[in-house]
Amino acid sequence: MTAAPDLLQLKLVFVTGKGGVGKTTVAAALAYLAAERGKRVLVCEVDAKGDLSSLFEATPTDFTPREVSPGIWSMSMDTEASLREYLKLHLRIPLVGRIGPLAKAFDFVATAAPGVREILTVGKLCYEVRERHYDLVVVDAPASGHIVGQLAAPQAINDLVKVGLIRSQTDWMLQILSDHQQTGLVAVTTPEEMPVSETLELATRVQEETTVRMSAVVVNRVLPELFGQREEEIFEQLRSPEAEAVLATRAGGDTTKVLEAARLAVTMRRTGSAHLQRLQAGLPKGLPVLLMPFMFSRGFGVRTTRQMAQSLGEELGH
Amino acid sequence: MSPGRRSGDIPKTVAQLLSAKEIVIACGPGGVGKTTTAAAVAAMAAAEEGGRILVLTVDPARRLADALGLKGIGNDEVRIADDVFKAVGVTPRGELWAAMLDTKQSWDDLIRRHAPDAETREQILANPLYQNISARFVQSHDYIAMERLYEIHSEGKYDLIVVDTPPTRNALDFLDAPQRLADFFSSRLLRWLIVPYRSRLVNVATKPFYQVADRILGTQFLADISEFFILFQSMHAGFVERADAVTRLLSDRRTTFMVISTLEATPVREAEFFSVELTARQLHLGAIVLNKVLPDYLRSAQTAKLAQSMIDRADELAEGLSDDPVVAARVLVEVAESFLNFGVVARREAEQQAELRGTPDLLVTVPYFDADIYDMGGLLQLGAQVWD
Numbered sequence: 001m002t003a004a005p006d007l008l009q010l011k012l013v014f015v016t017g018k019g020g021v022g023k024t025t026v027a028a029a030l031a032y033l034a035a036e037r038g039k040r041v042l043v044c045e046v047d048a049k050g051d052l053s054s055l056f057e058a059t060p061t062d063f064t065p066r067e068v069s070p071g072i073w074s075m076s077m078d079t080e081a082s083l084r085e086y087l088k089l090h091l092r093i094p095l096v097g098r099i100g101p102l103a104k105a106f107d108f109v110a111t112a113a114p115g116v117r118e119i120l121t122v123g124k125l126c127y128e129v130r131e132r133h134y135d136l137v138v139v140d141a142p143a144s145g146h147i148v149g150q151l152a153a154p155q156a157i158n159d160l161v162k163v164g165l166i167r168s169q170t171d172w173m174l175q176i177l178s179d180h181q182q183t184g185l186v187a188v189t190t191p192e193e194m195p196v197s198e199t200l201e202l203a204t205r206v207q208e209e210t211t212v213r214m215s216a217v218v219v220n221r222v223l224p225e226l227f228g229q230r231e232e233e234i235f236e237q238l239r240s241p242e243a244e245a246v247l248a249t250r251a252g253g254d255t256t257k258v259l260e261a262a263r264l265a266v267t268m269r270r271t272g273s274a275h276l277q278r279l280q281a282g283l284p285k286g287l288p289v290l291l292m293p294f295m296f297s298r299g300f301g302v303r304t305t306r307q308m309a310q311s312l313g314e315e316l317g318h
Numbered sequence: 319m320s321p322g323r324r325s326g327d328i329p330k331t332v333a334q335l336l337s338a339k340e341i342v343i344a345c346g347p348g349g350v351g352k353t354t355t356a357a358a359v360a361a362m363a364a365a366e367e368g369g370r371i372l373v374l375t376v377d378p379a380r381r382l383a384d385a386l387g388l389k390g391i392g393n394d395e396v397r398i399a400d401d402v403f404k405a406v407g408v409t410p411r412g413e414l415w416a417a418m419l420d421t422k423q424s425w426d427d428l429i430r431r432h433a434p435d436a437e438t439r440e441q442i443l444a445n446p447l448y449q450n451i452s453a454r455f456v457q458s459h460d461y462i463a464m465e466r467l468y469e470i471h472s473e474g475k476y477d478l479i480v481v482d483t484p485p486t487r488n489a490l491d492f493l494d495a496p497q498r499l500a501d502f503f504s505s506r507l508l509r510w511l512i513v514p515y516r517s518r519l520v521n522v523a524t525k526p527f528y529q530v531a532d533r534i535l536g537t538q539f540l541a542d543i544s545e546f547f548i549l550f551q552s553m554h555a556g557f558v559e560r561a562d563a564v565t566r567l568l569s570d571r572r573t574t575f576m577v578i579s580t581l582e583a584t585p586v587r588e589a590e591f592f593s594v595e596l597t598a599r600q601l602h603l604g605a606i607v608l609n610k611v612l613p614d615y616l617r618s619a620q621t622a623k624l625a626q627s628m629i630d631r632a633d634e635l636a637e638g639l640s641d642d643p644v645v646a647a648r649v650l651v652e653v654a655e656s657f658l659n660f661g662v663v664a665r666r667e668a669e670q671q672a673e674l675r676g677t678p679d680l681l682v683t684v685p686y687f688d689a690d691i692y693d694m695g696g697l698l699q700l701g702a703q704v705w706d
Contacts, residue, residue, distance in 0.1 A: 019348020020585050051584060143348060193690050195349065197380065226652050230642075234649050237640040250635050253624040257615045261660055262653040264613070267688050296659035298666055300583055 007215055007316060008034055010184045012129045012176065014139045014212070016147040016202070017188030018195045022220040025300065026188045026292070027140040028055040029308035033316075035071030036309065039135040042128055046077045046121060046150075052140050055305045069302070073134070082120040089127075118153035119170065126173045129182065144187065144202045151177065151185070151210040177212050184215030189279065191219055191272030200282040207284075216288040218312075219276060223269040223294050226262060235262070290315035328679050331706035332576075335604045335679060336363060336478060339574045341471060341567070342604065345483045346578040347588035351609045354382065354691050354700065355578050355684075356482040357416075361694065362701030364414035365403060369477030372415040374467060376484045385693040386416065393420040393427075395470070406695040415476070419484070424462045432553040432560075447546040460484065461495035461561075468564045493599070497565055574604035577678070581608055581667035590674055597677060605680040607704055608671065612686055616664035621657070628654040 007013060013030065017023035024045070031043040042065055045052040050060040058068035063081035065073035128137050141147050154170040154177065177183050187202055189195040199217060206214050227235060237243060239259055247255050280289055292311050297304050329335040336342060336359070344356040353375055360373035372395060383389060386398050395417040403410045426443060433439035442448050463484050471479060550557075567573060575596050579589035589606065596603045615621060628635060628650050636646035671683075684703045691700055 020580070020582065021349060022584075024584070049584075049588075051587075190349075193692075226656055227649065230645055231649050231652070234640045234642055234645045235653070238646060238649060238653075243639045246639060247635060251624055251628060251631070253620065255624060255628065257618070257621050258625050258628065258654055258657045261613075261616055261657045264686070264688075265656045265660060268686075271689065296662050298662060 007184065007186065008037060008039070008136070008318075010136065010182060010215065012125060012137045012139070012183040013215070014141040014147065014151070014183075014185045015188060016141045016144050016185065017218075017220075018145075018198045019143045021188050021190045021195050023143075023188040024049075024051045024140050025055060025305070025308060026186070026218050026220060026312075027138050028052060028305045029292075029312050030186070031072050031136075031138045032069070032305050032309035033313050034136045034138070035069065036313075038071070040071055040073075040133075041136045041138060042073045042075065042134040043138045043140065044075050044077055044125060045140045046142055047140075050076075052076075055300060055302070057301050077121050077124065079117050079120040082124045086120065086123060116157075118150045119157055119173075122150060122153055122177070123169065123173055126176045129176055130172065141185075144198050147185070148202070148205045148209050151206070151212050155211065174211065177210075180213040183212055185212050186216050186218055187214060188218045188220055190221045191223075191275045191279075193275060196275045196279045199279060203283055203287070214284075214287060216290055217279070217283060218290045218292060219279065220292045221294045222276070222291045223265065223272055225269060226266055232266075235259075235266075239263070329604075330680075332359065332605055332680060332682060332704050333362075333366065333706050335574065337367070338572075339478065339604070340476075340572040341467065341479050341481065341570075341574070343467075343481045343483060343568075343573065343575050344578055345575060346592060347585040350578055350580045350585050352578045353482045354697070355576075355607055355609065355704065356480050357382065357386075358691075358697045358701035359576070359704055360416075360478075360480040361403075361414055361697045362705045363478055363480070364398075364412045365408050365410045365698060365701075366705070367478075368411035370413045370415060370475060371478045371480065372417065372470065372476040373480045373482070374417050374419065374463075374470065375482045376419050376463070382692050382697075388416055388418070391416065391418050393417060393423045393466075402694050406693070406698065408694075408698060412477070417470075419463055419466060421462050424466050428462070428465060429553075432556040434552050438549055438552055442546075442549045445546050445549065464493075464495060464564050464568070465560070468560075468567055471567065493568065493595075493601075497561065569599070569601055571602065574602045576605045576607060577603065578607045578609065580610045581670045583666075583670065586670045586674060593678065594675060603678045605682055606674070606678045608681070608683045610686045611683045612660065612664040612667060614664075616657070616661050617668055622661050625654040625657040625661075 007030065015023050015027040015030065017026075027043060031041045034041045043052065045061070053060050053068055053074055056068040056072065056074065058066075058074065061068065061074045061076050063075060063078040065075040068074040125137055125139055128134060142150055154173045158167065158170045158174065185206060187199050189199040203214055203217075206212060238247065244256055244259065276291075283289065290312065292308060292315070295304055295307065297307075329338075342359065344352055344359070346352055356375065357373050360371050363369075364371040383391075386402055388396065388398070395415045398414040398416055400410055403414075429442050429448075430439060433442060463481070467479065467481055470476070577589050577592050577596070579585045593603055593606060632647040632650045632654075633643075636643050636650050640646040674681075682704055684700065687696075687700065689696070691697060
């Protein structure tokens with residue numbers, strides 16, 4: 001097996017994670033970092049919620065990519081639009097004028113037939129990679145519960161459909177997805193119980209059920225270590241009732257809550273550390289684990305995206 | 319039906335809210351403690367209220383499931399032993415039961431129930447498309463979760479059923495699923511699609527369509543799809559009727575919804591969308607529960623000022639308080655900066671809360687817990703915060 005390439009050397013990166021862990025933020029940060037290095041980046045939101053464009057302080061995007069920040073084009077996946085483009089570009093269907101009923105029929109089949117929606121999504125992304133319209137395609141992918149189904153769709157379709165044009169289409173998609181020098185998956189998690197468990201399960205499933213390689217795990221919202229051991233001893237001394245009383249008198253106000261907040265922060269950090277250790281112990285050896293700091297910011301926008309991109313760059317050793 | 323109640327009927331606590339309900343559906347974004355909160359509410363109801371309480375869960379944390387003695391449970395409901403309560407000093411007044419949603423099993427059960435004859439049943443169960451849909455594709459979870467709820471509720475064995483909803487692509491998928499399924503089976507397109515395989519006769523009007531479909535999908539795949547639809551067609555009436563009944567149950571006055579969230583930006587936005595939609599559909603939004611809320615004192619402007627002065631005067635303040643004034647000064651700076659940092663987060667979250675629209679009967683905030691919840695003690699502690 002060849003060495004895992006750096007995230008920024010890949011052409012197609014799926015970013016997934018349990019709901020609420022900040023996968024969109026990480027996808028945006030990765031796009032920002034790549035664009036800063038002079039790459040043309042397409043970033044695609046699959047479960048359109050409009051969060052992605054807001055991280056660049058741009059208005060929501062649709063299926064047609066739009067430049068939302070220098071070097072970054074953003075789009076939202078729309079399977080129907082993808083189907084239309086697909087029929088036009090790949091199949092040269094003679095019925096282009098009568099696409100309406102056909103699209104409707106397809107939508108209908110897609111509701112019931114497994115993987116049709118998934119294949120249209122993955123197909124569009126692979127297409128952008130194949131055509132080299134961009135240097136890097138970053139996908140704000142479905143949550144970890146759904147990503148395996150999506151990545152496994154071309155294979156599933158291949159198993160179900162033995163002949164026909166769909167079959168020949170899935171062949172080249174599979175090639176791109178299976179090429180570990182081109183395509184990778186990034187799992188985002190937080191140092192909490194369920195996200196860590198889900199990430200460990202995901203790592204196994206991705207390996208067993210898909211041909212895609214997991215390239216990195218990003219741990220988001222890692223709280224800073226407040227103290228070393230010596231500081232912690234002193235902190236406990238400061239929390240004695242006598243010391244607290246003196247401190248309050250000197251400071252001219254009740255400082256208890258300030259110290260109480262630090263104790264809470266230490267506890268939160270400690271709980272997180274235990275989960276982080278479990279994560280590191282459970283992941284395959286050699287899989288990079290990148291730590292992103294908790295953002296003590298007023299809100300999320302370009303400023304935090306830039307900060308996150310910087311942290312990501314540092315973790316990647318740039 | 320619109321909840322046209324007199325204002326005097328609005329409950330003041332979750333305990334009061336649930337005393338008049340038979341079903342509570344916990345919904346909201348992922349990663350906010352939805353499953354744990356649902357379990358906590360059920361445990362609390364069993365401890366305090368009596369009766370038979372069922373929590374229908376999707377995917378509890380393994381440690382929690384283990385601690386409750388739920389290892390390896392599946393579709394069948396199992397009772398949580400009173401000893402699990404007694405171990406933490408509580409004698410429950412009622413019975414707590416739990417079941418986990420097994421999607422594949424539930425679909426198979428549904429087919430067995432609706433299939434007109436043994437042959438159709440076996441053909442469907444063996445159809446590759448059916449196997450794929452029931453086992454793998456997530457949209458099918460949405461429908462089956464509500465179907466299972468209907469099934470259990472109609473058996474009438476429980477006084478209260480607390481339902482944890484599966485993580486969905488769109489928070490509302492599971493609400494729409496029954497209707498979507500009904501529409502699906504009633505669709506003209508479906509009938510059109512399966513015509514040639516039924517009559518083995520392709521007419522002039524539909525021929526081009528099948529040529530294209532054959533070219534794209536391959537004949538075998540199209541035949542598989544058609545077979546699947548034809549088989550399902552035989553269960554059409556039963557399915558539609560059932561889906562309608564499920565939809566009715568969701569809007570019944572004995573059913574209430576509990577939206578669970580944290581105050582982080584993305585979950586709040588999803589929770590809000592959910593609340594607004596529930597109201598628009600005239601479903602009963604009983605409560606919004608906000609988990610992991612940071613303590614109020616972090617937002618105090620006065621304490622923030624104090625923290626700032628601790629940074630500015632650290633050396634002077636640290637003098638003689640410990641056996642190392644240099645380290646103590648550093649610690650004071652760290653501590654005060656940490657307070658200010660968390661203050662920013664607490665204010666950001668308070669603002670999120672203020673902007674939260676939707677009109678639940680109740681808005682409940684649950685403080686951040688020091689430790690993870692992985693046993694009955696933790697569940698009841700969380701439950702007590704939600705309860706009253």
